[in-house]
Amino acid sequence: MSRFKLPPKGKKATKPEEAAPLSFDDIVDEAINMEEKGDRYVDGDKARRFYERSCELYAQAVAMNPEHDPLYNRGRLLLLLAEFRNPPYRPSECRGLLESSVNCLRRAAELEPTNTDTLFNLAQALRTSAEHLFSIDGQEPLAIAVAEEACALLEKVFALQSEAYQRNPVDSAGSEPQPGVSTQQLPQDGDKIEESLESVTAIQSVTKDTLIDTLVAWAETLSLRSSFCSDYASCMHFHSVAMEKLKLSEALGIEPARLSLRCADALSTLADTLASNEVEPTTAAEYFKQSLALVQRALEIEPSSVEALCDKGDILWSFLAFQIKYGGSEAEIRTAFADVVNSYTSAFQLESQNAEICAKLGDAQLYRILLYPSPEQQKTREVLVGNAILYYKRALAISETRIDAIRTCLHMGKAASQIPERDMECREAMIMWKKKGGKLVNGIFSGTDEDIPVDFSPATKASPWFQQLLVILQSV
Template sequence: MKKHGAGKEKKKPAKEAPTPQTWEEYMEEGVLLEEKGERYATGDKARRFYEKAGDMYNKACKLNPEDSDCLYNFGRVLYILVDFTHSPCQKLSLLNASIERFRSALNYDSDNADTLFNLAQALTTHAEVIQDHDEEDEDEEHDHDHSHGDHDHAHGSPEERAATELQEAIALFESCYSIQQRELYSAVREAQPKEEDESAEMRQQELSASAGVLIDTLISASQALTSLAFLVDTVERSHDYYQQASEKLNIALGVANDKALWPTNAEESSSGKGKQAAAELLMESEEDILPATKPVSTFREAQSQDETVSQKEKTCDIHLQYSNLLSSQTDRNYQDTGKISEELYEKSLQHLDIVLSFYPRHVEALCDKGDLLGAWAQGLAAFEPQVSMADIERWESRSTIAAEPTASSGASTKSGSGRPARIWQLFAQATRAFLSALEVEPQNTSILEKLGDIHWSRSLLSSSVALKNRPMLLNNASVYYRFAWESCRDGAENVDEDQRMDILLSWAQVLRALPGKDEEVIRVLKQWKRVGGTKDMLQDMLEGGAGDILQLDFVEFALKLVFN
């Protein structure tokens, strides 16, 4: 009888790579592991490769603690790993360690533009995280290896400490810009008209690359200035920082439009293409709401293999930051004056429409547009009467909804003109922007959640068109929250536990507003409790405000239902 497997040649075990022993071998292995992490980009495999690369650099640094390249590589990998965790404590620990390595690298190579830039980026990210997390508790849990010097223990509120770090980051970006500017000027001089040769194209690519990194530094400096402008106390200082942030982008746009820095066949900037779309913002008719369907990607785009720095892509990056700056200004202006600045909203939208004129399926620009339009609509709706949960609970059937304006509504519910129509149209535009983004990324949990949020917000409007479409709006909100939860449950990346719980609470709130969904409400709230929801969380919401989406009466309802 033939034995199982007989006739098959035995496979020899794979030969294990030799373990690194020298500084050079540790560095080489670290670089190889980094490259593997870059190929996977996201997910556990990428994270593991980056962690292994960090371990290699750590061992190399122990053998040669004064090598600036090793310290820089180690710091950069630690900074990359920040994107692979959702825990504020772990983020701060990685950021502190990364910042310490970058500072050490500068001790041995003080004019290294890459190190200056990355240290500034790490400080900017650190400033963002500490505003949502009290680092004093973190310091007690970790040893000195995770701190980054006296900056880490500055007195004051999280906002004050963040402002201090942002100011340092801005100074670092300035130093980096000065070095990169000199390098660009030098590259321009070397690329002056010469006889055509085989290296002409290579020199042009190097010139474009130098222009690209200069633009990146200016954009990052503008981002830090924008964050600082929103944090500072006085209106005057805020305005000054916003102005500085805008000036950085003006310089960047000048670099992007300098024909001498880019290949002659590069696409021209079309700063006027997006204006028509922005002008048509409020021209939408009041169509009925279509039912939500299972998101499926209908868009495919070939991946370019060309690594040449693109003038068009850099131009879009600049306009995305222009929009972010103006959006921040709208929030700060409302905080200072209590008024909606529609002019700032319109200008911000124009920059996004420029990006979309280049790339109609640019997910970041589409989501930014949806957020901006939604915020604009929410701001205007704050001055209009809205439907309360008590009103929704009184509805007995869909047939009575259109005939029953809210009891609290003292304003006209006509939707054909005035502010109610404007609010409805802005929300409709925001919905379309998110739906376009969903066509490109149908499993994007955040987009699905945004669509749930926006349909819920529209269902609370008191205009006649909102009353007419309320059943479909509520049903769509429920469907999108369900899709978002299924995406979480299926292992979507970059979704933390807080977002999962927010989705479940928002879903339960919508189900409560729909007739005959009592059992589903209980089921979803129990699921929320299973994934980590606590009584203290709900009580904190009641004390501090539930937020833009969750209403306080629903939070009270959930507290009694789940923990009674």
């Protein structure tokens, strides 16, 4: 029997009414609704899809009426997506998101050149862009120019905020602004109230916390700028200015643990820069130690701070690489590795569903294999390989995002290849790596981390299945 019914005789079939096009206000309301849904999920595929949909709606709003608010909110959300970690975008996609974010926020800033929210977010987008650009060969001069523009914008933001704070000091933070609503200035004397009410959507006082947040962002951007320097004097100049901003935040009442972590971050960045440029290695070692002391101070204040524990592990890892490069003793290096693992393990015990920490634990076990090269140390190597594979499998089970999975599967394959009896696990890991989108780019496996200098074993490289994999990858 047919599922379709013919219209009664004598009557014409009617077409369904077309939905009326959405108005500008309707589109903005729906964009705000989508962002709020993304906020409820925080991260994951659903959150990202809601944020992406919100961006699309704001793009429609901008096309209808290119005013400040939709431009600002689209630029802000594009920056959020560029920095999204779970699931992350490809590096080329991140750069595209950042470029679009900067363009939107620039246009918004041209419409309201003293809107501190807009200028602050533009500075953050520029800072992240500079970080991406500096990793691309030949883009270093552009990265420096972009970072300096971000610093100049934050200087302007702080000046505007300081002026507003002096006019109306507020010691405690006010209510949080609603999504999709930007902070704007009060109407000036002589302005028409009716016109002002049409443009002002929310008012938020400048507090000490506001000033502190700007100073911290300014210090972080200056610290990034110092990492772009190749000579000692320039590096120290930008670092010193960054520390001045953090000192000023201390005068405004920044939380001691937060101050310690931000100062530790600035010092470890300086140490990394000096070490990578092979400038003042003795001084670099001292800065690493000072940085670790500051993180330890933060942990004494907040023993359960996952951020502090991860920062400690990251700094210890950088210091470890420094010791290996400059001939640290075998005992010192093994102790340092144990400290790295202990820091990440403590963090993982507090956040057992954190895939990033889990993957770091796998990396630490994988790197430690290099310390036990002799045949007599085979049992130790087997334990380390087993631990690494367990952590990588756990990381994949927690958050199997495509880009993270490519890296994790590759490292799992490299770990398994170190033990002949685990050849099948190595093969399975590489099959999974390829299914996740792994490729061979200029002879390098996608997902390769230069900070983990462990390669496939000679036996694995010579095996028929591995040679066949190379042929397939090279033919693509």
